[in-house]
Structure formats: structure tokens, C-alpha cells
Amino acid sequence: xxxxxxxxxxxxxxxxxxxxxxxxxxxxxxxxxxxxxxxxxxxxxxxxxxxxxxxxxxxxxxxxxxxxxxxxxxxxxxxxxxxxxxxxxxxxxxxxxxxxxxxxxxxxxxxxxxxxxxxxxxxxxxxxxxxxxxxxxxxxxxxxxxxxxxxxxxxxxxxxxxxxxxxxxxxxxxxxxxxxxxxxxxxxxxxxxxxxxxxxxxxxxxxxxxxxxxxxxxxxxxxxxxxxxxxxxxxxxxxxxxxxxxxxxxxxxxxxxxxxxxxxxxxxxxxxxxxxxxxxxxxxxxxxxxxxxxxxxxxxxxxxxxxx
Numbered sequence: 001x002x003x004x005x006x007x008x009x010x011x012x013x014x015x016x017x018x019x020x021x022x023x024x025x026x027x028x029x030x031x032x033x034x035x036x037x038x039x040x041x042x043x044x045x046x047x048x049x050x051x052x053x054x055x056x057x058x059x060x061x062x063x064x065x066x067x068x069x070x071x072x073x074x075x076x077x078x079x080x081x082x083x084x085x086x087x088x089x090x091x092x093x094x095x096x097x098x099x100x101x102x103x104x105x106x107x108x109x110x111x112x113x114x115x116x117x118x119x120x121x122x123x124x125x126x127x128x129x130x131x132x133x134x135x136x137x138x139x140x141x142x143x144x145x146x147x148x149x150x151x152x153x154x155x156x157x158x159x160x161x162x163x164x165x166x167x168x169x170x171x172x173x174x175x176x177x178x179x180x181x182x183x184x185x186x187x188x189x190x191x192x193x194x195x196x197x198x199x200x201x202x203x204x205x206x207x208x209x210x211x212x213x214x215x216x217x218x219x220x221x222x223x224x225x226x227x228x229x230x231x232x233x234x235x236x237x238x239x240x241x242x243x244x245x246x247x248x249x250x251x252x253x254x255x256x257x258x259x260x261x262x263x264x265x266x267x268x269x270x271x272x273x274x275x276x277x278x279x280x281x282x283x284x285x286x287x288x289x290x291x292x293x294x295x296x297x298x299x300x301x302x303x304x305x306x307x308x
Contacts, residue, residue, distance in 0.1 A: 001043070004076065006036035007069040010048065013037065014058060014066055015136050025138070040065070082283040090287040091120035097134065097142035101226050102274070103127045106244055106305065107143065107295070114294050121287055134279050141278040141288045143295070145242075147270045153277040154284075158296050159303040161272040162243045163264045166255040170235035178238070178258045181214045188237030189216035193223040195266040200240055202262045211268055229255075240264045244274075247305035274299070 013022040013033060023030045041048050048062035058066060098107055104127065111123060126132070126139070134142055134153065145161055165178075175187060181202040191198070201211040218237050222228050225245055232239040232246075233254055239246075249255040265272070276292040278284070298304075 001036070001039045004073070006040050008073055009033045009036040010040055011066060011069050011073060012138070013056075014049075014062075015138070017055070078281055078283060081281065081285045089120065090118050090285075090290045092287060093122050093124055094141070094287045094291060095124045095137075095139045096126070096291070097132050097137065097139045098125060098127050099143060099145055100127045100129050101224075102143065102145060102242075102244060106299070110294075110298050113298075114291070117294070118287075118290060134277070140285060141276060141291060144275045144277055146272050148275060148277075151277070152280060154280050156276045156292050156296075157273045158276050158292065159244075159274040159299040159301075161274050162306070163240050163266070164243050164246055164250065164260075165238060165240050165258040165262070165264050166232055166246050166250065167238045167258060168233050168235040168254070169256060171232075171237060172256050172258075174235075181212055181259060181262060181264075184214050184216050184238065187216075188218040188220075190218060190228045190231050190237045190239040191216070191221040192225065192228060192240075192266055193221045197267070201265040201268050202259070203265075205261055205263050211265060213268075240266060244303065244305045247307065251307065 009022055009026060009028065009032070012025055013019050016022050016025070019033045019037075020030050022028075023033045026033070037048060044061065044065065046061035046065075047059050048065055050057045050059060096107075103125070108125070108127075111125075115121060115123065126137075131144075132139065132142065134140075143158070144155075148155055167175075171188075176183070178184065178187065181200075184200065189200070198217055199213050199215050201213055203209055203211040220228075220231055220236055222231070225241055228239045229241055229245055229249070231237065232241070233249070238258065246255050250257055276295065278288050
């Protein structure tokens with residue numbers, strides 16, 4: 001038995017909750033994964049998993065073995081990474097986790113150039129707005145947007161995350177002028193359903209003042225920024241949206257910026273940014289490093305979606 005391969009198959013089967021998913025990820029047959037686990041159980045003289053037609057559970061022995069096996073596999077991968085980094089040639093499979101809209105607009109279109117620059121790499125991209133556990137999912141790196149919560153992950157700031165107050169020309173022409181943040185109380189505001197309160201927050205650009213709290217509301221709420229952009233384009237109201245989403249619309253005149261001398265937030269708190277995050281390791285994998293370096297260069301400073 002290839003003991004390391006068997007340990008890897010067991011750990012991924014537990015992480016993914018399925019022999020078939022582990023087999024697909026490792027490029028093995030389901031029967032091979034099952035045979036690996038059975039061989040481990042025979043070698044250890046202990047059942048590692050209780051399996052039924054619907055689910056599987058680790059036994060006490062399985063939980064103990066899983067914890068040690070996970071650490072051993074991490075140590076082996078770290079040793080391989082440290083050695084491979086000596087020639088600094090990125091290779092292999094890079095598993096990346098991306099937020100949906102931002103990934104579609106500002107990462108996937110650049111992957112052709114990235115893969116041309118690093119032909120020994122392959123990319124497995126997962127686009128989701130859910131916060132995925134990188135270690136459990138086996139991801140190498142993720143792009144996250146907003147304020148980082150407390151985490152054991154290593155974070156690298158790739159670009160600022162700013163919002164623009166925008167409305168379509170048809171709305172602006174038909175409604176009273178917005179001259180100050182407090183004027184928004186009397187306007188149709190397109191609300192992000194997942195924001196923590198019914199207010200927006202504004203700080204005059206470049207000042208260190210506490211942000212003003214402005215209660216806002218309207219007839220439309222949505223849990224998707226792209227839907228709110230569509231509503232703003234249709235003239236349904238005023239939206240506070242990321243510049244990476246509406247920068248091109250502003251340049252093309254499809255959306256008009258309001259209160260450009262103010263920075264707007266949908267919630268108060270620490271710095272918002274676009275981050276690259278990855279699990280802590282003694283040696284950063286060359287493939288993770290070159291990916292984050294590539295994104296930082298491609299985004300630019302200021303980022304290209306805000307114009308230079």
C-alpha cells in the first residue's frame with residue numbers, strides 16, 4: 001500500500017464527506033479510495049469510519065488518525081513546497097476561491113495572460129460569495145472583499161474597496177438634487193439586503209472624521225450587487241455600489257456619480273479592501289505568490305476600474 005496516498009484519500013474523504021468526491025478530486029476510482037481506507041483499517045486493526053448508504057462518521061480511532069494524518073500530509077506538502085521554491089518555478093494545480101461578481105469581472109478575464117506567463121500551472125477556480133474554509137476545501141488561495149474578520153489566514157492587500165453613490169440619468173433628471181448626504185433621506189435608495197442596518201455612512205474624502213449615519217430606504221432591496229446595479233441603470237433609484245462594479249458605467253455615462261467628495265459605506269468599521277488570503281505556512285508556495293503578484297500588478301494603483 002502507498003501509505004501517503006492512502007492517508008490522503010482518507011483525509012479528503014472525511015473532509016468532503018464522500019468517497020466519490022475524494023476519488024474525483026484525487027483522480028482515482030471510487031473503488032481505489034475504498035480499498036485504501038480498508039487497507040488502513042487492516043493495518044491499524046481498527047475501524048476508521050462507520051459507513052451507511054447515506055453518510056459516514058469517523059470512529060474514535062478514525063478521529064485520532066485523521067488529526068495526525070492531516071498534520072503529516074501538511075508537513076509533507078510543506079517540505080515539497082520548500083524544496084520546489086528553490087528554483088521558484090510555479091507548477092501544478094492552483095485551487096483558487098473567488099467572489100462571484102468580482103471574479104467574473106476582474107479575475108477570470110485575466111487568467112489567459114496568467115496561464116500564458118506560467119504554462120506549468122493549471123487553475124481550478126471556484127466562484128462563490130460564501131466564505132469557504134480554505135483548509136477544509138483544499139483551496140490554495142482566495143480573494144476576499146471587505147473588512148477581514150479575525151482569522152488565522154495570511155492576508156495580502158491587493159486593492160482598495162471603495163463604493164460610489166450612483167444613479168441613472170433618468171432618475172437624476174426627474175428627482176431633486178442630492179447636494180449632501182442627508183438629502184438621501186428623501187430619495188429612493190436601492191438597499192443591499194445583507195447590510196446590517198437601514199443606514200448608509202459617509203465621511204468627507206480625505207478626512208479622519210467619524211462617519212455620518214444617514215437612514216435611507218426605498219421600495220427595492222436585493223441581496224445581489226449586480227441586481228442593484230441593474231436597478232440603478234433602469235432609473236429605479238440611487239445605489240451605493242463598489243467602484244469595481246460600476247466604474248465602467250460611470251466612464252460611459254450610463255450611471256452618474258453623486259456626492260463624489262464623500263466616501264460611502266454600507267456599514268461602519270475597519271478598512272475595506274480586496275484581499276488575497278491563504279493558509280499560514282512557513283514557506284509561501286510559489287504558485288500562490290505569483291498569482292497574488294500578478295493580480296496586484298494587473299489591478300494597479302489606483303485600480304484600473306477607478307481610472308488612472
